[in-house]
Amino acid sequence: MHILLGFLLLVVLVILGVGIQPVTYLIDPASGIIVGVMMITACMASFGPRRKRILSILFGKTTDRQELLYGMAVCGRGRTYCIAGGVLGTLIGCLIMLRKFDDPAAFGPGMALMLLTQLYALMLGYGILLPLYLSLRRRLDDLGDDAEA
Numbered sequence: 001m002h003i004l005l006g007f008l009l010l011v012v013l014v015i016l017g018v019g020i021q022p023v024t025y026l027i028d029p030a031s032g033i034i035v036g037v038m039m040i041t042a043c044m045a046s047f048g049p050r051r052k053r054i055l056s057i058l059f060g061k062t063t064d065r066q067e068l069l070y071g072m073a074v075c076g077r078g079r080t081y082c083i084a085g086g087v088l089g090t091l092i093g094c095l096i097m098l099r100k101f102d103d104p105a106a107f108g109p110g111m112a113l114m115l116l117t118q119l120y121a122l123m124l125g126y127g128i129l130l131p132l133y134l135s136l137r138r139r140l141d142d143l144g145d146d147a148e149a
Contacts (some may be wrong), residue, residue, distance in 0.1 A: 004128075006131065007127050007128055007131075026119070028112060028116040030113060031120050034089040034113075035082055035086060035089065035121045035124060038082070038084060038088060039081040039082045042081040043074060043077060043081060046081075047074065047077075054070075054071065057136075058074075063143060068136050068140045069140070072133055072140070075130075075133035082129065083121050083125055085117065086118045086122065086125075087121075088117070089114065089117020089121070090114045090117060090118055092113060093112070093113035094110065096109060096113060097110035098110075
């Protein structure tokens with residue numbers, strides 16, 4: 001829970017730093033869909049029928065070693081797929097820009113897609129999934145310390 005609060009605090013600080021009006025320029029549903037759908041579908045395909053209650057593992061108080069390792073694997077692969085979604089969005093945005101190569105004034109939507117998919121991928125991968133991974137890693141290390149005592 002503290003990870004989500006930390007992420008929300010980061011978002012609030014960015015809004016306070018740049019002001020309300022420029023933040024609206026950072027909202028692009030197409031970029032969010034590309035990164036989010038890429039991460040979710042790739043994780044679902046990657047883990048296949050072994051999908052467990054991932055939300056309860058990530059945000060619960062489980063002490064099962066196998067579940068913690070599973071949660072760490074999901075976060076690690078999810079981070080990788082987020083970055084892949086960002087690269088995919090960058091390529092799509094680049095193709096949109098190249099289609100309108102004869103009119104440089106029309107580069108805006110393609111460039112916005114390029115940059116915002118990378119931003120969303122980095123925010124999701126390193127702003128949410130990496131702290132979740134490290135939290136699970138800490139809980140797993142705490143289990144090892146309890147076993148030694």
